[in-house]
Amino acid sequence: MLISDLVTPSAVIASLKATSKKQALQELARRAAELTGEPERAIFDVLLERERLGTTGVGDGVAIPHGKLANLPRLFGMFARLDRPIDFEAIDEQPVDLIFLLLAPGGAGADHLKALARVSRLLRDRTIRDKLRGSETAEALFALLVEQQASAA
Amino acid sequence: MEAINQLVFQLIFVGALLVAASILLVMISSRIGAPLLLVFLGIGMLAGEDGIGGIPFSDFRLTYLVGSVALAIILFDGGLRTPRSAFRIALAPAASLATVGVLVTAVIAGVIACWALQVGWLTGLLIGATIASTDAAAVFLLLHARGTEIAKRVSATLEVESGMNDPMAIFLTIACIEWVTATQAPISPLHIAGIFAMQMLGGTAIGIGGGFGLLWLINRVEIAAGLYPILAAAAALTVFAGAQLIDASGFLAIYLTGLVLGNNRHRAQQVISRFHDGLAWLSQITMFLLLGLLVTPSALFADWRAEIAIALALIFVARPAAVFLALAPFRFDLRERSFIAWVGLRGAVPIFLASIPVMAGIPDGMTIFNVAFVVVIASLLLQGWTIAPAARFLGLELPPAPEQTARQGIDLPLSTDREAASWRVAPGSPALATPFRDLNLPRRTRVIAVIRDGAVQQRDMLDRLQADDYVIALAAPQHVIALDRIFSAPSTAPGGKRRGMGDFLFNGDVPLGRLHDLYAIPLRDVQPEETIDAYMRRRLGGTVEVGDHVPFGTGELIVYALDKDRILRAALAIEPAEDRLPVLRLLRRLLAGRRAPDA
Numbered sequence: 001m002l003i004s005d006l007v008t009p010s011a012v013i014a015s016l017k018a019t020s021k022k023q024a025l026q027e028l029a030r031r032a033a034e035l036t037g038e039p040e041r042a043i044f045d046v047l048l049e050r051e052r053l054g055t056t057g058v059g060d061g062v063a064i065p066h067g068k069l070a071n072l073p074r075l076f077g078m079f080a081r082l083d084r085p086i087d088f089e090a091i092d093e094q095p096v097d098l099i100f101l102l103l104a105p106g107g108a109g110a111d112h113l114k115a116l117a118r119v120s121r122l123l124r125d126r127t128i129r130d131k132l133r134g135s136e137t138a139e140a141l142f143a144l145l146v147e148q149q150a151s152a153a
Numbered sequence: 154m155e156a157i158n159q160l161v162f163q164l165i166f167v168g169a170l171l172v173a174a175s176i177l178l179v180m181i182s183s184r185i186g187a188p189l190l191l192v193f194l195g196i197g198m199l200a201g202e203d204g205i206g207g208i209p210f211s212d213f214r215l216t217y218l219v220g221s222v223a224l225a226i227i228l229f230d231g232g233l234r235t236p237r238s239a240f241r242i243a244l245a246p247a248a249s250l251a252t253v254g255v256l257v258t259a260v261i262a263g264v265i266a267c268w269a270l271q272v273g274w275l276t277g278l279l280i281g282a283t284i285a286s287t288d289a290a291a292v293f294l295l296l297h298a299r300g301t302e303i304a305k306r307v308s309a310t311l312e313v314e315s316g317m318n319d320p321m322a323i324f325l326t327i328a329c330i331e332w333v334t335a336t337q338a339p340i341s342p343l344h345i346a347g348i349f350a351m352q353m354l355g356g357t358a359i360g361i362g363g364g365f366g367l368l369w370l371i372n373r374v375e376i377a378a379g380l381y382p383i384l385a386a387a388a389a390l391t392v393f394a395g396a397q398l399i400d401a402s403g404f405l406a407i408y409l410t411g412l413v414l415g416n417n418r419h420r421a422q423q424v425i426s427r428f429h430d431g432l433a434w435l436s437q438i439t440m441f442l443l444l445g446l447l448v449t450p451s452a453l454f455a456d457w458r459a460e461i462a463i464a465l466a467l468i469f470v471a472r473p474a475a476v477f478l479a480l481a482p483f484r485f486d487l488r489e490r491s492f493i494a495w496v497g498l499r500g501a502v503p504i505f506l507a508s509i510p511v512m513a514g515i516p517d518g519m520t521i522f523n524v525a526f527v528v529v530i531a532s533l534l535l536q537g538w539t540i541a542p543a544a545r546f547l548g549l550e551l552p553p554a555p556e557q558t559a560r561q562g563i564d565l566p567l568s569t570d571r572e573a574a575s576w577r578v579a580p581g582s583p584a585l586a587t588p589f590r591d592l593n594l595p596r597r598t599r600v601i602a603v604i605r606d607g608a609v610q611q612r613d614m615l616d617r618l619q620a621d622d623y624v625i626a627l628a629a630p631q632h633v634i635a636l637d638r639i640f641s642a643p644s645t646a647p648g649g650k651r652r653g654m655g656d657f658l659f660n661g662d663v664p665l666g667r668l669h670d671l672y673a674i675p676l677r678d679v680q681p682e683e684t685i686d687a688y689m690r691r692r693l694g695g696t697v698e699v700g701d702h703v704p705f706g707t708g709e710l711i712v713y714a715l716d717k718d719r720i721l722r723a724a725l726a727i728e729p730a731e732d733r734l735p736v737l738r739l740l741r742r743l744l745a746g747r748r749a750p751d752a
Contacts (some may be wrong), residue, residue, distance in 0.1 A: 053667060054659035054722065064657075068671060091658050091713075091724075113672045113707075117727040120656045 001111070001118050004146040006077030006102065011035055012145070013080040014138040016099070021088050025051070025065060028080060028101050036076055036103070038069055043103065057090025062098045062123045066116060070106035075115055077102050079145060081132065098123065098132055167208065171200055175438045188537035190291055190441050190500055191530070197445015210446040213508045219443055220505040223436035224319070225393040225407045226386065227290045230433035231316050232411020233426060234293070239309035240412060242696045246310050246483045250493075251286075251318035254479035258497075259285035259325050261471035262463065266524065269459040269466075276517050279329040283507045283521060284467055284528045286322035288500025289315040289408075290437050291533065295498060295540050304549045304700030307489050311496050316412075319502055320402035324352045326506045330513055348400070355401025356409075363392035363406060364413025371419050378564075381421035382428030385414065423562040437501075444504045444526075453523050460524050464531035472497035486702075488547040495543050499532035549700065560637060563625075571597065571627045576640040580620035584639045589615045594639070595632035601625045656727050658713060661686035661720040665705075668725070674706035685710060686720040702726075 013031065018024035025047045033040035046067035050056065057063040078101040085095035100119050104112035122128060128144065135141050175193050200206030263281025267274050292315035296308050328345055367388045371381060392410050397403035419425075454460065473494040480490055507525035511518040544550040563573040578584055584592060589612075594600070603610045604623040618624070628636055659668070665688055666681025668674050679688060689710055692703040697718055702711045705725070714721040 050671070053663045054657060056657060058656060109673045113674070113727055116656070116672075120727065 001114050002146070003077070003118065003122060006075055006115060007079055007142070007145060009139065009142045011078040012138045012142045013078070014136070014141055015083050016080040017083045018086055020086060024082065024086060024099065028065070028078065028099065032076065032078055032101060032103065035078070036072065038072060042069060055089045055091060057088035057096050058120060059090055059092040059094065060129060061085060061094055061096050062100070062129065063088045063090065063096045064100045064102065064116065064119055064123070066102040066104070068104045068106055068108065068112065072103055072105040075102070075104055075108065075111060077115070077119070079141065081141065098129060171196060171442055172435070172438055175442065188291070188295060188533045190294065190437065191533045191537065193438050193441035194445040194530070197442040198448065198450055201446045201448070201450070203450045208446060213447070213512050216443050216447050217505070217508055217512065220440050220501065222390065223440035224404065224501065224505065225390060226436040227433050228316060228319070228404055228408040229389045229411040230429045231289050231293050231312070232408045233415035233429055235312060235316065235412055235415065237416045239305070240313055242306055242698065243309035243313040246480055246485070247313035247317055249479040249483070250310070250314040250476065252321055254314070254475040255285045255318050255321040255325070257475035257478055258467070258471045259322070261474055262467045265466040265471070266463050269462045270456065270520065272517055272520070275329060275333055276521070279326065279333065279510060280463070280521050280524050282322055282325035282329050283525050284499060284503045285325065286318040286502050287315045287497050288502050289319070291498040291500035291537065292496065294437070295537050296496070303544050304489070305698030306701060307492055307549055311493060316408045317405060320352055320356055320405040322502065322506060323402065323404065324349055326509060330510060330515065333515055334513060351400050352402040353405065355399065356396055356403065356405030359392060359396045359401055360406035360409030361413060364410040367410060367414055368417050368419055371421065378421055378424055382425045385425050386429070386432065421564060423564050440501050444501060448526050453526055455523065456520070460527040461531070463524055464528045467528055468497065468532065468535060488549060492543060492547050492549050495536060496540060497532070498536055499529045503529055570629070572630050572633055573625070573627050574633065575623050575625045576636060578618050578620055578622045578624060579641045582640050584618050585620065588617050592639070595628065595636065598626055598628040598632060598636065601627060657725045658722050659685055659725055660722055685723050689720055689723060690718070
């Protein structure tokens with residue numbers, strides 16, 4: 001599975017404004033609703049419900065909120081870099097500024113986990129995180145996310 | 154008179170200077186990560202006859218005396234610091250390693266020594282016996298080296314093993330020497346079995362009895378506070394030497410004495426603990442300096458091919474074989490077994506034991522001594538230097554605990570059920586985020602005073618704590634760690650630290666069925682209603698420690714945070730451990746000879 005199978009250029013946000021975890025999830029749900037046509041409320045609820053089981057802030061300033069939506073046709077990924085880091089109740093208590101949102105269809109089966117593993121492995125790479133933090137535009141961010149698929153398999 | 158004065162003050166001058174220099178070098182060595190003990194040994198060698206100091210020293214008897222006291226003190230301190238919980242989970246595997254493990258190590262190393270040095274099998278076995286036990290000083294010190302936290306079950310096993318395995322090695326060494334020096338008919342197996350029983354059972358009984366006796370004594374007598382640690386040390390050494398005098402294992406006894414004292418509330422707890430911390434350091438420094446002085450480096454490598462061969466065989470063959478055999482009945486996975494096998498640290502004990510044959514005048518005495526010395530250096534260099542990387546490589550490293558707060562315990566009367574301590578508030582600590590009166594402190598915690606810039610603050614006037622304030626509080630013993638968290642800076646976890654710990658955190662009360670719904674993880678022999686907490690505890694058996702892992706689906710669940718025995722949070726690792734560790738992934742791919750399909 002490749003990152004380019006998950007994210008399109010329009011699903012990359014270079015500077016998302018949010019002051020809290022809840023607000024960040026709300027904002028992401030709004031953008032994801034625009035791109036997928038799914039109801040914003042349903043997306044937000046799914047993400048919030050997942051956070052209740054345990055935080056998706058995986059450490060090093062990265063969060064990977066995710067969840068399943070029954071009617072979604074295919075896996076949907078969205079990447080956002082935050083304007084300024086926020087508290088995400090992350091595993092290492094560090095504030096989060098890189099968020100990869102992943103939504104999976106009801107019948108995604110093992111693909112959901114594979115996609116998460118792929119994203120998690122990508123963002124675990126310190127050099128990639130540094131580059132993502134140093135890039136200006138959404139285009140540059142997108143290029144970084146998909147270029148890695150060849151080397152960091 | 155003049156001459157005596159000269160000699161006395163020369164001795165004091167050189168001795169004190171060496172110790173001071175060793176302590177100052179600790180700073181440098183911790184920066185480059187070199188095992189401290191090696192540094193002390195090196196200083197001793199430098200000061201010795203072949204080094205710049207040029208001090209001729211070859212007094213095996215004095216070394217044996219000082220070494221005995223130092224080892225005993227180190228074991229006592231190790232016992233004081235081993236919490237009952239660690240002892241409980243580690244006792245069975247550690248006991249197996251300390252007996253079967255030591256025997257197997259001694260035999261395999263002995264056979265190799267026989268072959269490498271072309272000596273008789275009894276001498277070979279004697280060499281094997283001297284180098285068969287891991288060293289308490291080295292293990293306690295290196296496992297707790299700066300910034301390394303290793304999965305509890307593994308580190309506890311290694312520590313308790315090192316506290317208990319010296320008696321077995323000592324017993325084997327002495328049995329071999331008796332055998333070598335026996336003039337008449339060969340010694341009967343029954344005699345050997347008798348010695349063994351006396352060493353082990355006698356040592357255990359005297360140690361535990363001595364521990365409770367010492368506990369009773371300390372809680373009964375009223376003496377100046379500064380005398381309690383001295384009383385503890387003197388009484389412990391009495392137990393040690395008393396046991397040795399009647400042919401029971403004093404080393405086992407004094408470790409158990411420390412264990413009993415350290416795990417029962419007693420008077421002057423803080424003073425005793427701090428004093429013995431210092432005393433154990435001094436013992437390590439003195440012992441290694443002296444051993445460094447004792448050896449003649451130029452003679453050390455007379456037979457270097459054989460010596461290195463024995464050292465490598467011990468590290469790569471004998472220890473792993475012994476660990477895998479001794480741990481076969483216990484639940485450890487391959488990574489944990491490998492780590493335990495790798496951390497077979499040798500320290501002062503082999504050198505110390507190898508000085509016995511020299512003193513007993515056994516023909517190959519010096520050869521045995523030199524082999525032991527080379528083995529210890531090789532072990533400290535190869536294994537001592539690589540503990541942290543090995544833990545990381547095998548995914549056994551835990552995320553760092555919050556940085557140690559400047560917490561100072563305060564001794565209270567025995568009958569109180571709370572502990573008193575002072576904390577220095579760290580910059581960036583959670584306590585700074587909320588106004589003082591709204592601080593969410595654990596139940597039954599009472600702040601006694603806040604001190605800022607040397608002045609006690611009016612508490613009702615205090616709006617918010619500041620960094621470097623001192624907070625003095627009473628708290629229930631189980632809440633002290635929670636207070637540490639509140640007053641210390643959040644851990645600055647660099648990326649690599651977390652690597653072994655999986656991808657996502659889940660609360661312990663989440664039912665496994667939810668994970669199945671979300672990720673389509675197959676549930677084999679599991680009820681969907683079973684919670685993560687219940688499932689992991691069921692699979693782990695009686696005891697649970699942070700870092701313990703249980704297979705789940707294609708990956709595993711790892712214990713992340715505990716409250717007593719309840720699992721508060723667990724990390725879900727999506728992929729099996731070897732896939733999470735880049736090095737192992739690469740290795741596996743190389744072995745498979747092809748690129749694994751992209752996940």
